[in-house]
Amino acid sequence: MIRFILSIVLFLSTAGNIFAADKAVVFKCLNKNRYEVYLNLQDDYRADSSMLGSISRQLLRGFFSIDRIPDKYYSVEKIDNISYFGFDITQYTVIPKDKDRFRQILWLDNSERIVKLEVYDNVNTLMFAFSGFDYMNGAMHSRHHKGMGHGIGKGMKQGTVGGGLGEEQEGPNGYRRNVADKFKFWDTPEFYHGFRHFHTTVFNRNVFDLSFEDGINRFSVFIKPADRQIEPVSKIVYGNYLFSRIIDDVEYTVYGTVSFGFMEDIINLIHENIKTVIDTASQGGILTSEIYNKK
Numbered sequence: 001m002i003r004f005i006l007s008i009v010l011f012l013s014t015a016g017n018i019f020a021a022d023k024a025v026v027f028k029c030l031n032k033n034r035y036e037v038y039l040n041l042q043d044d045y046r047a048d049s050s051m052l053g054s055i056s057r058q059l060l061r062g063f064f065s066i067d068r069i070p071d072k073y074y075s076v077e078k079i080d081n082i083s084y085f086g087f088d089i090t091q092y093t094v095i096p097k098d099k100d101r102f103r104q105i106l107w108l109d110n111s112e113r114i115v116k117l118e119v120y121d122n123v124n125t126l127m128f129a130f131s132g133f134d135y136m137n138g139a140m141h142s143r144h145h146k147g148m149g150h151g152i153g154k155g156m157k158q159g160t161v162g163g164g165l166g167e168e169q170e171g172p173n174g175y176r177r178n179v180a181d182k183f184k185f186w187d188t189p190e191f192y193h194g195f196r197h198f199h200t201t202v203f204n205r206n207v208f209d210l211s212f213e214d215g216i217n218r219f220s221v222f223i224k225p226a227d228r229q230i231e232p233v234s235k236i237v238y239g240n241y242l243f244s245r246i247i248d249d250v251e252y253t254v255y256g257t258v259s260f261g262f263m264e265d266i267i268n269l270i271h272e273n274i275k276t277v278i279d280t281a282s283q284g285g286i287l288t289s290e291i292y293n294k295k
Contacts, residue, residue, distance in 0.1 A: 027056035029128035029239030036238075055238050056130060063112045066092050068186070068215045073097055073194045082107070089115055094216055100193075100262040101217045102127065119239065122259055128239030189288040192269060193262075195219070197287040208281050210270075212256075219256025219263065221270060223277075226251040234260045247271045 027038040029052075038052035069076055079091040087109060094104045099122045107116035116131045191197050191212060199211035199220075207224040232245035237255070243263035244253040250271065254263035269292060270277050276291045 025056070025130075025132045027052060027128070027130050028126075029055070030126065030236050031238050032236060035126075052238075064106055064108060064114055064216075065112055066094075066106075066108070069094055070194050070215050073101065073214060074216070084115060087115075096122070096217075100259045101214070102257040104216055104257075119257060121241070121257075127236070127257065188286055189290070191287050191289060192266065200281050200284070202282055202284075205278070205282055208278075210277075210281060210287065217257040219254055219258050219266070221266060222253040222255070223270070224251050225249060243267075250274065 025038075025040040028035055036052060038050070038056055040053060066076060066078075074097060075095045077093040077095065082089040082091055084107065089107045089109060092106045092108065094106070096103060102122065103120045103124075105116075105118040105120075106114060109115055114130075114132070116129070118129045119127045121127050186196075188196055194214040195212040196214070197210060197212055199209075201209040203209075209220055209222045211220040212218065226246045226249050230244070230246060230251075232243070234241070234243045236242070240255050240257060241260055241263065242253065242255045243260050244251065245264070245267060246252075247267070248271070252267040252270065254266055256263075273291045277287060280287055280291070
């Protein structure tokens, strides 16, 4: 579908259509039980404040380093020398070795910029797909990408993990930044099964959001006091799994590209150590396996 849409865009461009352009961003995602498609032909992708435009930017990465994929959890299949509108592209299929992570197919140019991306869940359903390409200059990453890990978010404390402090090359995959000036993402211990903590947004002492990555797949955990009792919820929202439940008057919502079972395990692990998690997050620290291995 993505390839078909891009072909139509290219055809309209060569035909001299007044609305055509020599660049295109296409984003397709599964939302609940239907696919939604976003198409942008504007020069500045960041100028679009629509819901799908904003979501697509949040899900993208500026670049991708295949050598940061942990071989303990993934195998990688590679196809070289693919011609894509005159550019040399390499295709990588990143295959999880367990059922908790999502499979991803990436088309990268020679500078590790993402030209195309497809993400599939553990039952091989397409979760979301993206293509951002300038037919004259190649991948459009530098023009459109901001995403998680850049700058101080609304309500975020200065110095919080992921606050955008520090130099280049040390952040999670897709961001050429440190997690913070004293935290080197790839040198920090794992939190759980290959996932490292890389970003915290603190809204107040009891409301915060934690983000984790294993080199390719990500999830975030939003924690707040429960204002009402609800049954556990599991659904697909804009290309990601979402699982929410309440334990002891604390509401946990996990959103990302991991299985519902893995999300429930994460909630249980955090809840069992909630005091340490709150203390660490509110002080701008990183969460590692030490919070539960010390017991």
